[in-house]
Amino acid sequence: MPPSDTGPGPRIRQFRTMRRMTVRALADIAQASPSFISQLERGRTNASIGTLRRITAALGITMADLFDETAPARPQVxxxxxxxxxxxxxxxxxYLISQPPLRNVEVYAADLDPGARTSPTPYTHGDAQEIFLVITGNVRVWLGPEADQQAHxxxxxxxxxxxxxVPHLAANTGEGPAEVLWIISPATPD
Known part of the structure; x- marks a missing residue:
């Protein structure tokens, strides 16, 4: 069967690569084999509705997103x-502010109680650009590996x-609650 540029395959590949998700990661979440996902993306095989539902759930999109390339972006309040x-x-x-399907950016808001930390230890996720913005309160952000951490x-x-x-961690150092935003681009995989 010759490859096809129509059908859901190219859109699946597009959404998967926007999320920097590997074929294997998508296959694991969608309960399919990596070779099946690869063949589907190249238009060499078809998928059942059930399989497409698992794939769209794994990608954080709807079935309509797979087939409607011309639909304008809808405002989402x-x-x-x-x-x-x-x-x-x-x-x-x-809280998640940006709504699925996450395309080029993801935005999170958070309220941190006094003394609360985003994690017990510094963490990483993907390889995206991240902006951390304090709306209210006082927050200390640690960046870098524990041996060479810098506090801001x-x-x-x-x-x-x-x-x-880069390993990072934020903590509310104020006496009242803090409100913060994370802006991450491109959207990172789960």
């Missing part, structure tokens, strides 16, 4: 009370930019 809440460290209330104290309106591949 997200009310503060309706933000999807993410599990985080104790005292960190993190930030107040309202202050921000810091770094690669998401």
């Amino acid at each position: 997200v009310r503060r009370a309706d933000r999807p809440r993410l599990d985080g460290a104790q005292g960190v209330h993190k 104290d930030l107040g309202p309106g202050d921000s810091i930019e770094h690669p998401s591949s």
Whole structure:
């Protein structure tokens, strides 16, 4: 069968690469083999509706996103009370602001209780550009491996930019709650 530029395959590849997700990672999440995903992306095979649903769920998109290349981007209003809440460290209330399908950027907001830290230890995720912005409160951001860590104290309106591949951690050092934003581009895989 000759390769095809039509069907869902090229769109699956497009969304997967935007997320910097490997074929193997997508296959694992979608409960398929890497060779099947590769053949699907090249238009050499077809997928059942069930398989396409697992793939779209893994990519954070809808079935319509696979087939409608001409649809304009839809404005998506997200009310503060309706933000999807993410599990985080104790005292960190993190919310997804950007809505699926995540394309070129992802944005998170968080409220940090006094003394709360984003993680017990510094962490990394992907290799994207990350901007951390303090809206209210006082936050200390540590960057770098533990042996060579640098601390940066930030107040309202202050921000810091770094690669998401650099170990990082933020903590509320103030006496009241802190509100912060993370802006990450491109969107990082789960």
